[in-house]
Amino acid sequence: MxxxxxxxxxxxxxxxxxxxxxxxxxxxxxxxxxxxxxxxxxxxxxxxxxxxxxxxxxxxxxxxxxxxxxxxxxxxxxxxxxxxxxxxxxxxxxxxxxxxxxxxxxxxxxxxxxxxxxxLQVLNTEAQRLLTDGPTARRAFLNWGVFHVEPQYRDEWRRYQRALRQRNAALRQGDRRLAAVWEPEMAAAGEAVDHRRREFLDEWLPQALTIAAAWLPDTELEWQFRSGWRRGASLADVLAEAREREVSQGFGLYGPHRADIRLTADGIDASGHLSRGQQKLLVAALKIALIEYWGEGSxxxxxxxxxxxxxxxxxxxxxxxxxxxxxxxxxxxxxxxxxxxxxxxxxxxxxxxxxxxxxx
Ligand SMILES: Nc1ncnc2c1ncn2[C@@H]1O[C@H](COP(=O)(O)OP(=O)(O)OP(=O)(O)O)[C@@H](O)[C@H]1O
The missing domain is CATH 3.40.50.300 (P-loop containing nucleotide triphosphate hydrolases)
Structure with a gap:
């Protein structure tokens, strides 16, 4: 140094x-x-x-x-x-x-x-897949964004993923008792992950859409966050209720690993409604707002x-x-x-x- x-x-x-x-x-x-x-x-x-x-x-x-x-x-x-x-x-x-x-x-x-x-953030043609691809890319972006503001987030997310893996293994074996053993840990870490994500999104996305609105003044842009389980219910309750069904599926259907962010333009999914140039502007706004958020106090x-x-x-x-x-x-x-x-x-x-x- x-x-x-x-x-x-x-x-x-x-x-x-x-x-x-x-x-x-x-x-x-x-x-x-x-x-x-x-x-x-x-x-x-x-x-x-x-x-x-x-x-x-x-x-x-x-x-x-x-x-x-x-x-x-x-x-x-x-x-x-x-x-x-x-x-x-x-x-x-x-x-x-x-x-x-x-x-x-x-x-x-x-x-x-x-x-x-x-x-670091990259804005290239691949970055537009944030809008056009499935939720995995958006979750990765979300995780990366939260991690840079809240370093403890990585441990919570890892804790959650570990509990999810263990519970999934129990579900695949049809071992309901063992699946239930992992649920309190999965629910506690999952709720913590969800809480941090929401705090981050409430700051980041409104700012991103304000930036984008200046470039796309004739388009109404909105966002919605889906936690990955039923709104208003505790994750512990949802896991307990879903256990029987999940045994037949062989994996967990609910939790922050199923979260997604939905971005809409004039009420329609942004990737289906916006032109390529408009998508580039929207993704640029998402990245610029993230950088501004990171920049504060860093x-x-x-x-x-x-x-x-x-x-x-x-x-x-x-x-x-x-x-x-x-x-x-x-x-x-x-x-x-x-x-x-x-x-x-x-x-x-x-x-x-x-x-x-x-x-x-
Ligand atoms: N491992 C490598 N060793 C030597 N040359 C390489 C290697 N990998 C890629 N190249 C060369 O690098 C060039 C591509 O460079 P680059 O993608 O940075 O161009 P660019 O200036 O961004 O061009 P464009 O405006 O067309 O996108 C190609 O000519 C390719 O053959």
Missing amino acids: NEPADANGLIQLGWQSFRHLDTASIEPATGINVIHGRNAAGKTTLLEAIHFLARSKSFLTHRSSRVIQTGAAQATVWGRVATQRNVHRLGVLHGNGETRVRLDGRDVTVLSEAAWLIP SQRPVLLIDDLPAELDGPHRIDMVRRLERVPAQVFMTAIDVEQLPATSEAMWFHVEHGRVRQ
Whole structure:
């Protein structure tokens, strides 16, 4: 650890043998960074490198070996991350089928320790699956959001999942007595998880929809949260009532593992009603509001990666989006093929990428 830096965030980023990027290091702005260049220049790869550093994995592939440059043995990304108190050195290396994370000179085994240092969100075409896919993606997003505001949440969620697994195993064996033994633990942890989720959602979603409403003024946006069990009933009662039916199913049908968030536009499911561009704006609003919520009282500066910001947006919406991003308490990295597609941003730092070479 070093002395505190003037500004929070990723103040230096370097890489070696990471896909087709030439070995280099850059000193990004802690506000907006624009990465531009032609197709296949390496813009998305640069975002991927930041993701790799923050989360020890890619957002493009589950197979980390793919990030290793053709012909190289390992890929490395490293960075210096300034928080309010210190400057941390973080490094992620992938080679020989394993990923190693180093934080301030020591190996990190619990990856969330490193993930905690750089709260990160990605806005790309995949991110729109938050609206179009099933509830699993939304629950993962919700869990990640709550975890960054309430670190104890992870333990409660793990406790719940453990009890759920044990009860499911008992249900599959038809062992009603053992299933009942796990119910008080499952209900206690489940209610705690639900409580934290609701507190978080009540703050986050109204703010997200306010941001989105400014971009989609003619659309009425609403949200609803489904806990995963009957409203108003205690989870313990619901589990006891459902036990017999669940034995025949072989797994638990109720609880926070079945939760979902429903977003509607003019009363219709948002994914079915909104255009691609409108969906992009809504997802951007969800992520910006999350980042603003994280930013409050946190010593870590969140990072927002936006791949091809101009795509699918008309001129006025591009301007609105960039103006909004200028006020977000986050470090933003956005890519664009052509700088002409973006409005002038006074504070931004510009990086040009050509054939894998990044120039500041
Ligand atoms: N492991 C690797 N080793 C070497 N080159 C790679 C590797 N993986 C991908 N590439 C190359 O990286 C290029 C893609 O880079 P990237 O996706 O960052 O481009 P981009 O600038 O975002 O382009 P676009 O604007 O088209 O999205 C491809 O030409 C691909 O062949």
